[in-house]
Amino acid sequence: MPSFIYLDNSATTPVLPEIAATVHKMLTENFGNPSSLHGLGIAAERVLTGARRQVAALINAQPDEIYFTSGGTEANNWAIWGVSRTRRRQGKHIITTAVEHSSLLAACQRLEREGYEVTYLPVDSRGVIRLDDLEAALREDTILVSIMSVNNETGAIEPVAEAARIVHSKSRALFHVDHIQGYGKVALDCRTMGIDLMSLSAHKIHGPKGVGALYIKRGVPLEPLLVGGNQEAGRRAGTENTAGIAAFGLAADLASANMEARVATMRRIKTELAARLLQAIPEARINGPLAEEGAPHILNVSFPGVRAEVLVHMLEEKGIFVSTGSACHSRKQEASHVLKALNLEPWRLEGAIRISLGALNTLDEVEPVVAAVKECVMELWSLTK
Numbered sequence: 128m129p130s131f132i133y134l135d136n137s138a139t140t141p142v143l144p145e146i147a148a149t150v151h152k153m154l155t156e157n158f159g160n161p162s163s164l165h166g167l168g169i170a171a172e173r174v175l176t177g178a179r180r181q182v183a184a185l186i187n188a189q190p191d192e193i194y195f196t197s198g199g200t201e202a203n204n205w206a207i208w209g210v211s212r213t214r215r216r217q218g219k220h221i222i223t224t225a226v227e228h229s230s231l232l233a234a235c236q237r238l239e240r241e242g243y244e245v246t247y248l249p250v251d252s253r254g255v256i257r258l259d260d261l262e263a264a265l266r267e268d269t270i271l272v273s274i275m276s277v278n279n280e281t282g283a284i285e286p287v288a289e290a291a292r293i294v295h296s297k298s299r300a301l302f303h304v305d306h307i308q309g310y311g312k313v314a315l316d317c318r319t320m321g322i323d324l325m326s327l328s329a330h331k332i333h334g335p336k337g338v339g340a341l342y343i344k345r346g347v348p349l350e351p352l353l354v355g356g357n358q359e360a361g362r363r364a365g366t367e368n369t370a371g372i373a374a375f376g377l378a379a380d381l382a383s384a385n386m387e388a389r390v391a392t393m394r395r396i397k398t399e400l401a402a403r404l405l406q407a408i409p410e411a412r413i414n415g416p417l418a419e420e421g422a423p424h425i426l427n428v429s430f431p432g433v434r435a436e437v438l439v440h441m442l443e444e445k446g447i448f449v450s451t452g453s454a455c456h457s458r459k460q461e462a463s464h465v466l467k468a469l470n471l472e473p474w475r476l477e478g479a480i481r482i483s484l485g486a487l488n489t490l491d492e493v494e495p496v497v498a499a500v501k502e503c504v505m506e507l508w509s510l511t512k
């Protein structure tokens with residue numbers, strides 16, 4: 128049992144022991160190059176085939192629609208850049224949201240510098256886009272719409288199924304979903320929902336960092352981002368990270384087998400935490416969706432008169448790990464673009480911490496966490512009085 132409480136699972140999750148064992152076995156025993164013709168190569172290739180099936184199953188995709196990448200960032204970059212190249216004769220307009228992950232936004236901003244036009248859909252006070260805005264933004268020259276399923280800072284769930292329906296009925300654009308925070312927590316069905324491209328990442332579901340996938344619907348052409356060898360059906364060059372991919376497959380399998388129980392437990396912990404925190408500190412405010420809405424694992428909460436980074440460090444001294452906003456931004460001093468898009472008062476931007484749950488959290492962690500947060504906040508308040 129660890130001597131700390133880890134509540135930063137949206138940044139990354141601990142690798143489960145059986146998944147770590149798979150990595151070890153792949154590195155030391157089944158270490159062949161899947162492109163090799165001999166037995167070790169064939170054994171490694173077989174592992175890739177199995178992992179492709181496991182990763183696909185959770186989103187109801189076909190195994191040959193899964194292309195392994197170096198993580199979610201590469202998958203997002205590939206989707207955005209690839210569509211811009213493949214469809215450049217059709218148009219130069221892309222629609223996304225103001226609250227996407229930096230890996231998606233930066234890929235769009237790069238295209239803007241090349242003359243593409245990007246519409247960033249605003250969100251309401253809970254962090255959710257309005258479908259009317261999407262419909263109004265669609266144009267003849269729109270080549271891609273990219274909407275995340277679950278926001279990594281607020282846990283807001285975007286209406287991707289409805290958005291896909293609108294996109295396909297009103298335009299010829301492709302529809303991409305960054306499902307990195309939703310995978311294994313919020314069910315999406317690629318076959319029935321009209322999703323053309325979907326980004327996934329292993330380290331948010333208790334797999335290792337540095338491995339992910341892009342789902343590309345059968346028949347959707349997409350310019351490769353990485354060129355070289357003939358790996359991944361010629362669409363993504365580079366010797367496969369076989370250990371990481373095997374681990375990703377197992378992580379997806381475990382997430383799938385335990386999804387109902389994991390989601391129910393996380394939801395209980397999240398609602399209990401929110402209720403108890405508000406009871407202990409009534410001045411606190413939940414940012415984004417209500418605790419019982421949104422994704423089951425992310426709670427974003429602000430405390431007046433408190434700087435989030437100070438609170439994060441004080442909690443760390445008590446053995447509790449949380450984050451300020453999103454991990455990718457948390458070392459920057461700027462307010463998060465996601466919370467800004469929610470139009471929150473400045474104190475809520477400054478004092479927001481993100482508590483995010485994983486498969487290893489338990490209900491009995493709620494009480495010590497609430498007590499620690501209360502103690503820290505009271506201490507900070509007493510210093511400013």
Ligand SMILES: Cc1ncc(COP(=O)(O)O)c(C=O)c1O
Nearest residue numbers: 198199200228279305307308328
């Ligand atoms: C919503 C979202 N998209 C993309 C990423 C990037 O994924 P990776 O860390 O695998 O590059 C993250 C990681 O924090 C994320 O939360």
